Amino acid sequence: GQQLNQSPQSMFIQEGEDVSMNCTSSSIFNTWLWYKQDPGEGPVLLIALYKAGELTSNGRLTAQFGITRKDSFLNISASIPSDVGIYFCAGRTLYQGGSEKLVFGKGTKLTVNP
Amino acid sequence: ETGVTQSPTHLIKTRGQQVTLRCSSQSGHNTVSWYQQALGQGPQFIFQYYREEENGRGNFPPRFSGLQFPNYSSELNVNALELDDSALYLCASSRSGLDGYTFGSGTRLTVV
Secondary structure (H helix, E strand, O other): OOOEEEEOOEEEEEOOOOEEEEEEEOOOOOEEEEEEEOOOOOOEEEEEEOOOOOEEEEOOEEEEEOOOOOEEEEEEOOOOHHHOEEEEEEEEEEOHHHOEEEEEOOOEEEEEEO | OOOOEEEOOEEEEOOOOOEEEEEEOOOOOOEEEEEEEOOOOOOEEEEEEEOOEEEEEOOOOOOEEEEEOOOOOEEEEEOOOOHHHOEEEEEEEEEOOEEEEEEOOOEEEEEO
16 A cells, blocks of 8 residues: 655754655655644644645745655754654545545654753 | 534543544535544544545444534544554544645544
8 A cells, every 4th residue: 555654753953953854655646745743632734735846835844745746855944842743744645436535654753952 | 713623532442342533624624534543653544524425445444434414524433442443533624625634633542
């Protein structure tokens, strides 16, 4: 089945540093999404990417949809303590019966030291 | 606009029992999906409902079933609970074909 390889698995950084994480897949996706999940909460959408090659920013976050449609990266600039959490990439794909589903990576756990 | 709300937030059940989890979609969203998130893992797709019908299912057995109501709210039912069913169950709503999915905070199910 479809799988996403997300790396790194965890990161420990100092406040103010930039962060980069990425996802790769053996399958093509028509949309890439990046979510952040805090403990005890559901994932919250950060950025959605709809076209191959698309580069999108949301404040200090920047994400790109790979040209091959099989990868995506997320950058966080000038990290702050509230960036702590688990970041998930997700690929959206058409599924049987015309439905859609999201395939998630295993997450990148980010720790920011003040 | 209200987001996606799920109930209950936490639940403890005994192996073999049945459980029903509930979800209210975000206003304007007509598609509901359910995901299971085991500890330390990403969410796994269970199934999706659109116009009150299941129109896609992941690799989950038939004892996982669901309903979608005319107001787009939804239920997830799990029969014959097993210990491995312990997880965070997430409901996500969307406008079909548009935007990303909005997730609820989930129901933490513990099977003992």
